[in-house]
Amino acid sequence: MAEKVTLAVFSGEMDKAMAAFNIAIGAAAMGMEVSMFFTFWGLNIIKKNKRPIKSRGMMRKMLNTMNRGGSKRLPLSKFHMLGLGKWMMGKLMQDAKFPSIEEQIAIAKEAGVKFIACTTTMGIMDITKDDFITEVDSFAGVATYLAEAREGKVNLFI
Amino acid sequence: MAEKVTLAVFSGEMDKAMAAFNIAIGAAAMGMEVSMFFTFWGLNIIKKNKRPIKSRGMMRKMLNTMNRGGSKRLPLSKFHMLGLGKWMMGKLMQDAKFPSIEEQIAIAKEAGVKFIACTTTMGIMDITKDDFITEVDSFAGVATYLAEAREGKVNLFI
């Protein structure tokens, strides 16, 4: 049986997403079985790059407009500078022929990495399955995460 | 012997605390033995919701006033917006019948999760045992943490 790697992706920033996908893709390339559990702000990484999602109630509307997400809209955790730093980082990645987050998502899927979205956060923030990209394999809670993590050789919280 | 889970809780934000307790409570429910090591800003989660603590010297006074802590005073790591975002998140959690941090602390304790406060940070910031809620099981340093983590199936830094 292949060795397991689980990544709990809590953060929704571009730089943390890069680190997560870099590890996920690397581990899959080494023959390991990788599951990425996206939770809380991390859900933004796997949201569609489309229109803001529709939500019930004013507060959820506000939250889901501000917190719109999508792989192209992730901020930097440092030096975001209203988008300038993020734009620069995108350019530097391009220059270094480093794939964008969107491309990393595709590469990870191609390599067999599993994407799981956290249903607990979805409930609290009123995000529905339709709000996510089709690359998401399943929707689950903490019990599913722990069932995999307890078998994991490498478990990280990012 | 039950499988062990250790969580090093470094961050003092409401959202990270929710993730930590969600994993802790889930793991305990699955029969795993869970230890939460609260360190640095994470200590705020298990401070009393009372008066600012008394400290020696002006700098410690300033730090411990700004960094007052308590489960009801934790900011959000994103969209805190001077408390508005945090208030909204509290409302959303209520709406979704999700327990507050205070309630999660009680549930975790009920489920047998152990709370350990980091003595190294306590020393640097001049926080005393009296500043913490009574749910804290023990006070210890990194050696205690590592002794548990080396036996852990799942070890996360949050």
Place this chain on the structure above:
Amino acid sequence: MAEKVTLAVFSGEMDKAMAAFNIAIGAAAMGMEVSMFFTFWGLNIIKKNKRPIKSRGMMRKMLNTMNRGGSKRLPLSKFHMLGLGKWMMGKLMQDAKFPSIEEQIAIAKEAGVKFIACTTTMGIMDITKDDFITEVDSFAGVATYLAEAREGKVNLFI
């Protein structure tokens, strides 16, 4: 064979660096074999405390001036307050006879902790080997990290 600990140090803040070194030094003292993989902003911790590094192109110049790094220039993740909070934290550490980050680096090396700098980030940000302190043992990518982490008893992402 000694038990392994791996720390992926993604964050470049003084407080997170303290947590990382505290764990690294503690684990080494307990006879464990510790590798610290510095990546992304974490590279700042092991940059020289000297002049800003020279980079090709305006964007890299900007980034590497803002993101200058060096163990003495790390901000706090909370209450940095344009340097005041960081200065206070330095004082509190001194008062508590707690070693500075610079001293912690020396202690960790003395204890046999291995420092590895992430070549992927170095490529994107145009950082060269000369920009790092001489304590760095090697320069490597994610495959090297995973080869160690899969053997690790404790693997943390900080």
